[in-house]
Amino acid sequence: MMSKLELKEDKMLEVQFVGDDDVLNHILDREGGAKLKKERAQLLVNTKKIIKKPEYDLEEDDQEVLKDQNYVDVLGRDIQESLKNGSAADGGNKVYSFQNRKHSEKMAKLGHSASDKVQLKNSDKSEFLSTAPSGLRKRLIVPRSHSDSESEYSASNSEDDDGVAQEYEEDTNEVILSQKIPSQNRAISAPICKETPSKKMKRDKTSDLVEEYFEAHSSSKVLTSDRTLQKLKRAKLDQQTLRNLLSKVSPSFSAELKQLNQQYEQLFYKWMLQLRLGFNIVLYGLGSKRDLLERFRTTVLQDSIHVVINGFFPGISVKSILNSITEEALDHAGTFRSVLDQLDWIVNRLKEDSSLELFLLIHNLDSQMLRGDKSQQIIGQLSSLHNIYLIASIDHLNAPLMWDHAKQSLYNWLWYETTTYSPYTEETSYENSLLVKQSGSLPLSSLTHVLRSLTPNARGIFRLLIKYQLDNQDNPSYLGFSFQDFYQQCREAFLVNSDLTLRAQLTEFRDHKLLRTKKGTDGVEYLLIPVDNGTLSDFLEKEEEES
């Protein structure tokens, strides 16, 4: 294998004018994370030497690859053996090489060819760009962090003979540019496409993991477009509409998904066996494992006491888990001074009565609320009891970091990969998701509800405050409405007759969390509505419509 690779290298180094695309392909095919890491380290140490002697360098690389593969082999990652398991077959070396430039191009291509219209309508920037001459585009500069990938684009264009294809590709590039780069941030740079293939190859390789990480995190300035969701009309959806909309989507690949699930369901009895023999089971892999665990519960756990714990539930805590175990599962009426006391009690109780068996099903053991060290320690101690059986699922990328060796030995995990691709509907429904603006819809409705129950005068007071706040929304040093001024205005509008009545009204608002008061540096009280301005203006509009 080594000699073969060397041959390839020689060929590439001799032939000077290969199309850049080919060179790229060549590199990308061969690149593996492990190898790159090694090489990167070398380059950091002594770049010059390696550029001078490319053959030597490459030879060494191959050896490194071999070494790494040896290690991988030793660890038993045998591709042939494990066709079922994604983690095993993919090997270690591909994991961290997120090399996808070529692909992204293709993706955008796909997108672009199919829907010019969408692009034109939605992004004025891409429209602007596509009218720009191709020469201009070469002078466009790309923010530092993108320089490598973008240079590839320009390079591949410059040597492409096919005119149609070139134009086509340029379009796609622009689509990508418009995604990433705000036009005002572009500056001029020398075209990078004039490099010789071999040198370029070097550059490509260097632009990986470690350096990219530091590149991405070094400059405090990140260059992205300034467009905001507010300009898009359908930016905000509430949970309900989202569900309705998604219910219209017909799921794809249902046959394959079903097959996957059936595979996992065959393991149910094995899981039971292993649970009973003192192991605990943790499920990982992409896709919600809730349904799977639910089926597990209904098929095999019907005859035993079990507790289902939704880790993704925002109000969950170790305390509540222990409470439901002591109070409901073990019928204990007393209370405990601390969580540790409670744990001790459970441990003693279960040790005394060995016929007592308890199954714990935890969806998302790695959720925000449970991932803390203390929670994990307590759950781990629970799970180490021989008559508590724990089967849990984890989803977060870094979930295994929760457990050090001590905790891992408490848990005594057996890992099972269950990639289901099912949507995390339940798991994400609680969370304050990025685009699901709960803060938008909820306070608005509560605003209207609360204000409807108030007297017209109180509504007037509040409206006054809203208006004042909206008038000042562009003022960065706006602290709030000072109480005295506010009182003055309310009096002028015949809304209150004394500052006591005003204060009584304000207390009402404060109780509904519609008002916050702050003391300024001068001791003056400032009033502020802790609701975002968009909601407030929506509210005002609605009010006006109604009246």
Added chain:
Amino acid sequence: MATSSVSKGCFVFKPNFKKRKISVPVEDYFNKGKNESEDSKLRYETYHLIWQQMKSETEQLQEELNKNLFDSLTEFLQKSYSGFQKNSRDWGCQIKLREIPTAALILGVNVTDHDLTFRSLTEALQNNVTPYVVSLQAKDCPDIKHFLQKLASQLMDCCVDEESKEGSIQVAQKKTHCSMDSLSSWYMNVTQKTDSKMPRKKRTSTSQWQSPPVVLILKDMESFTTKVLQDFIIISSQHLHEFPLILIFGIATSPIIIHRLLPHAVSSLLCIELFQSLSCKEHLTTVLDKLLLTTQFPFKLSEKVLQILTNIFLYHDFSIQNFIKGLQLSLLEHFYSQPLSVLCCNLPEAKRRINFLSDNQCENIRRLPSFRRYVEKQASEKQVALLTNERFLKIRELYCTCLEKNIRDSEEYVSALQLLRMLAKDDLMTILQKCFQVFKSSSEKQLGSTAKRIEEFLAQFQSLDEAKEEEDTSGSQSKGLQKTDLYHLQKSLLEMKELRRTSKKQTRFEVLREKVVNFIDSLVREYLLPPETQPLHEVVYFSAAHTLREHLNAAPRIALHTALNNPYYYLKNEALKSEEGCIPNVAPDICIAYKLHLECSRLINLVDWSEAFATVVTAAEKMDANSITSEERNEIIHARFIRAVSELELLGFIKPTKQKTDHVARLTWGGC
């Protein structure tokens, strides 16, 4: 009953009372998953038996290995304790009395095994030295108050064991206020009480002291806060005369840590002695010897499995416990997945079981690849016989089990052989003697003759002894090294070498040695074949290394990455097939969103992202969806995008950020 609610996160399910009574026996799960359940019960029982044996064996081993350590510890404790007792007026002794006797126990980095060691240590101490053994962990003692509270409550618990009546009330009272004063007064109380009771009960029987010392074990010394440790040591050294404390530090790293944690003023209050536990590597070797390289357990691991287990051990945790866990899992897997594992038991039992083999099981045997290979090598007539005659089959079986007991790693063998050639006579003889013992003890028919031959060799060596010794000495004298200068020395050495090579005149010893080595070589070649070449090795060898690895040393990140990058790997749909690094636009939404997010740097603009997503997805849908309006379609796509983004957030790839409006931050790096 539903398991989702907006108001609670825990749901308890209790079956009806009647049903609860019947608890399903474990072995039922053993066969439920599988169709062929003929002998699964038997298999489970065999598994259970072997596992119990192995477990008790390891526990025993652990005990033996720890014995030395514990003995010396106990001795130390008793010695230092007698210091308290003497109460001598000697000045040196009084100085010593100020110091808290401390044992620093170096246990190695395999933290997970420590618990077991401490547990047996506590037991040993309670049996031999004092009833008052308390062990504390750093996480229970964030400050000195908690430290003392824990100490007190555990001490009281020790005491409760002895006098079970009054204990619980005391605990409740003392928990609130704890100081060293109260502790020592409590101690006085207790010792006096036991003193008054003792004479009647068991003073004569045990070597109980008047006032037994209190042993405090700090399990993980490194993780204690220095302040707490220092304070405690200073305080307790003041009370030492009334509260005889002995400390045991559990140390995972190196003894230097004591001086790093404690300033000189504090460490001078301690009288430290070091104790070193057995290194975990040696421990593993003994475990391997006792569990896998013996004939006691029929179950064997194939080379790969063993390698995985040892690698997890060496590269990940140094934990014997985990190793044992891996062993248990492989045992379980073997009996669970290999129907022929029913024969994996000791020899006479296997013989008996073979006689009861059903047709079905014989069929299973025939299907084994190793058996096939074996059959193909035989003459054609024999083939027919083998495939039809079940009697014949059974005999072969036994033969193979016999053979497989002698397997050692073949790679190591080569180096061992080379070493053997170099060996001096004495070593060789001892080794031969050992071999002789081994062969004798195994007492197989085929091996009987070899044992005899080795005996012969030994006899020859014996007879050689006198004659040869003279020869040797004379030889060395004649070529006695003239200690004149370096040059001459070199020259003469070279000459000697030449002489050896050219003359080829070997001493009788060398001839004999060559013979022995050749004999052993042939022996090994004959009997110590790699297990894979043996017919029916599947019966006793567990070789599914990948399952072991999947379950013990899983890689969730890789699985996630594969699922996101290459959905075809899981969903075998032709539409998803694509070349390396690309995904088709019909892929699941989350894959597309993930791919797009890889193109961005630290921050991602949600608007751009959603547009790119819409572009890709619309392209995929274009053909079929003409029935709904474009506006509605866009809304649906947007909803899908939202879902994909929140799923990526859940998975930890992105998080919301306030650095810029409508942006999210990427949490992984790489890509462009």
